[in-house]
Structure formats: structure tokens, C-alpha cells
Amino acid sequence: MPELPEIENARRQIERWSGRRKLDAVWVLDPAAVRRALSSRPSDRLEGGAERLEALLGRRTTGARRHGKRLAWILGRDALLFHFGMTGFFTQRKTREDPPPLARVGFGFGRHAIWFVDGRRFGCLVPIGADEVDLALRSGQGPDAWDEAPGGPALHAALGDRRPLKVALMDQERLAGLGNIHTAEALFRAGLHPFRATGSLAAAEWDRLARGVREQLRIANEDLAAEEEVQYVNLGGPNPFQVYGRAEEPCPACGTPICAEEQAGRTTFWCPGCQPAA
DNA sequence: GCGCATGTTAACTT
DNA sequence: GAAGTTAACATGCG
Numbered sequence: 001m002p003e004l005p006e007i008e009n010a011r012r013q014i015e016r017w018s019g020r021r022k023l024d025a026v027w028v029l030d031p032a033a034v035r036r037a038l039s040s041r042p043s044d045r046l047e048g049g050a051e052r053l054e055a056l057l058g059r060r061t062t063g064a065r066r067h068g069k070r071l072a073w074i075l076g077r078d079a080l081l082f083h084f085g086m087t088g089f090f091t092q093r094k095t096r097e098d099p100p101p102l103a104r105v106g107f108g109f110g111r112h113a114i115w116f117v118d119g120r121r122f123g124c125l126v127p128i129g130a131d132e133v134d135l136a137l138r139s140g141q142g143p144d145a146w147d148e149a150p151g152g153p154a155l156h157a158a159l160g161d162r163r164p165l166k167v168a169l170m171d172q173e174r175l176a177g178l179g180n181i182h183t184a185e186a187l188f189r190a191g192l193h194p195f196r197a198t199g200s201l202a203a204a205e206w207d208r209l210a211r212g213v214r215e216q217l218r219i220a221n222e223d224l225a226a227e228e229e230v231q232y233v234n235l236g237g238p239n240p241f242q243v244y245g246r247a248e249e250p251c252p253a254c255g256t257p258i259c260a261e262e263q264a265g266r267t268t269f270w271c272p273g274c275q276p277a278a
Numbered sequence: 279g280c281g282c283a284t285g286t287t288a289a290c291t292t
Numbered sequence: 293g294a295a296g297t298t299a300a301c302a303t304g305c306g
Contacts, residue, residue, distance in 0.1 A: 002284060002285080003284060003285090006284080038286090039286080039287095040285060040286045040287075040301065040302095041286090041287090041300095041301060041302095042301080042302075043301085069285080083285080083286090084284090084285085085284090085285055085286085086283065086284055086285055086286095086302095086303095087283085087284075087285095087303080087304080102303090102304080118303095119302090119303055119304050119305090120283085120285095120301090120302060120303045120304070121301085121302050121303065122285060122286075122301070122302075122303090123285090162294085162295070163295070163296080164296085167295095167296080170285095172285095172286085179284055179285070180283095180284060180285085181284055182284090244284095262297095263297095264296070264297065264298090265297065265298060265299085266283095266284095266285095267282085267283090280306105281305105281306095282304105282305090282306090283303100283304090283305085285301105286300100286301090287299100287300090287301095288298105288299090288300085288301105289297105289298085289299080289300095290296100290297080290298075290299090291295100291296080291297075291298090292294100292295085292296075292297090
């Protein structure tokens with residue numbers, strides 16, 4: 001479920017799994033996963049991508065950085081920029097050449113392997129230079145919703161005055177990191193209706209929204225850090241969210257049935273009791 | 279088989 | 293022109 005907390009979790013995972021070890025094998029199972037730029041289209045594949053990855057053999061990993069939903073894995077003077085699309089994630093195997101289902105690219109370290117897995121293939125990785133990481137992470141992106149969390153006034157300035165609240169919050173150019181799920185959850189925490197126009201919020205409501213975003217990301221980060229492997233909503237297990245995916249179920253706070261409606265092509269969930277329309 | 283899906287973006291419509 | 297919605301991408305899952 002790749003939004004900011006899940007990407008941050010993936011960042012921690014590859015740092016922990018690769019340490020400062022030397023990359024000694026690369027397996028490109030899906031050449032179209034290696035792209036010439038961040039793109040959700042497999043047709044933007046980088047020709048010769050497998051060779052570019054093989055050039056990284058022998059490099060020592062030196063950490064990973066994140067901005068919004070973008071992740072950069074640093075390998076000496078080179079780096080790999082990742083976007084997880086809808087279904088991307090990292091997983092670890094204790095033996096080599098034992099790829100998990102839907103694995104796209106694998107990285108070998110001694111007896112271990114780290115795999116980039118992505119069923120739906122909207123995710124990708126892009127080989128870049130370590131000196132390009134800053135720009136690649138930030139270009140076209142608003143402030144990071146976690147590391148650079150804006151307060152009420154800054155959030156108002158970033159999101160502007162016209163668009164519906166939820167659509168504005170999900171615009172990565174304005175605020176980087178929130179997707180459909182965590183936006184719905186943050187709005188529930190703030191008690192704000194997703195269809196409200198940004199221009200209609202009072203200063204106190206902007207403060208509440210800023211707190212709701214921070215609270216949602218903090219909780220999600222803690223929950224993920226407590227798990228050994230990421231559990232996806234659609235991969236079994238109970239739904240951990242308060243409103244997302246809970247149409248017609250009672251609101252955990254007030255018992256009113258949760259509403260679901262399409263907004264800008266995505267399903268939006270909210271509690272009509274806790275998040276009044278005006 | 280059918281409908282839906284955590285993201286991005288070009289194309290289309292107001 | 294700006295803002296908003298829809299379709300498309302490619303695939304898996306319930």
C-alpha cells in the first residue's frame with residue numbers, strides 16, 4: 001500500500017537488509033521495470049537497463065532516502081530511484097535465486113536477496129547518479145508531508161483556495177506523500193468533509209487538518225514499524241483503517257454509517273456525522 | 279466472468 | 293486559461 005508511510009517503511013527495510021554490504025548479483029526478471037524516468041508506463045522502459053544495473057555490481061550500499069512517495073537507494077556514486085506505483089514493495093529472501101511471485105528485479109548480497117515485487121507493473125526503478133538524488137527526489141514535489149509537515153497556515157498556502165480538500169491533499173506537487181487511503185483517514189481525524197472547498201476552511205480548521213495529517217502519518221508509521229513484513233489491505237488480514245474500505249459500516253467514533261462516493265476517479269470514504277459537509 | 283484496486287497522467291469537459 | 297473528471301496504463305484478487 002505504497003503511500004508515504006509504506007515507502008518510509010520500505011526505506012528502513014532496505015537499509016536494514018542491505019546494511020553497508022556489497023551488491024554481488026542483480027536479476028532483471030522484468031526489463032520494463034527499469035525505466036528512463038519515473039513513470040507508471042512500462043513502455044517508458046530504459047533500453048539496456050539490465051546492463052546499467054549490472055554496472056552496479058561491487059558497489060556498497062550507503063543508505064536510502066525518501067521524499068513523498070519517491071525513494072532513492074544509494075550505492076556509492078550511483079543510485080536507484082524507485083516508485084512503487086499501486087502494488088510495489090520490497091521483500092527479502094534468505095537464499096538466492098528464489099524469487100517471490102511477481103518479482104521484477106532482484107539484488108543479491110551474499111546468501112541473501114532483496115526483491116522488488118510489483119504485480120500491477122505501475123512501479124519502476126530508474127538508475128541515476130548519486131549526485132542527482134536530491135533533484136530527482138524533489139523535482140515537481142511539494143514539501144514532504146512527514147519530514148516537512150506544514151502547519152495550518154503553510155498547508156493553506158500550499159493547497160490553495162479552490163479545489164476540493166481531498167483532491168488538493170493528494171496533489172503531489174502541493175504536498176508530497178499522501179494517497180487515497182491516508183488522505184481519507186487524515187480527513188476523518190480532522191473532522192473535515194472531503195468535498196469541502198479548500199477556500200471554505202477557517203484558520204482553526206486548517207490547524208485541525210495539519211494535525212490530522214501528522215497524526216495519521218505518525219500512527220501509520222508506528223504500525224508499520226511494528227510489523228516485520230508489510231501487510232497489504234487486499235492481501236488478507238483485518239482492515240486497519242477507520243473509514244477507508246468501510247462503506248456502510250458504523251463510524252468507530254459516532255456509529256453513523258460510513259459514506260463512500262467517487263471523487264476525481266477515486267473512492268472517497270467519510271463519516272457524515274464526524275465530517276459535516278459545511 | 280465481473281468489478282475493483284494503494285498511482286500517475288494525457289485527454290477531455292466544463 | 294483554469295479546474296475538474298475520465299480513461300488509460302497492466303495486472304491481480306475477491
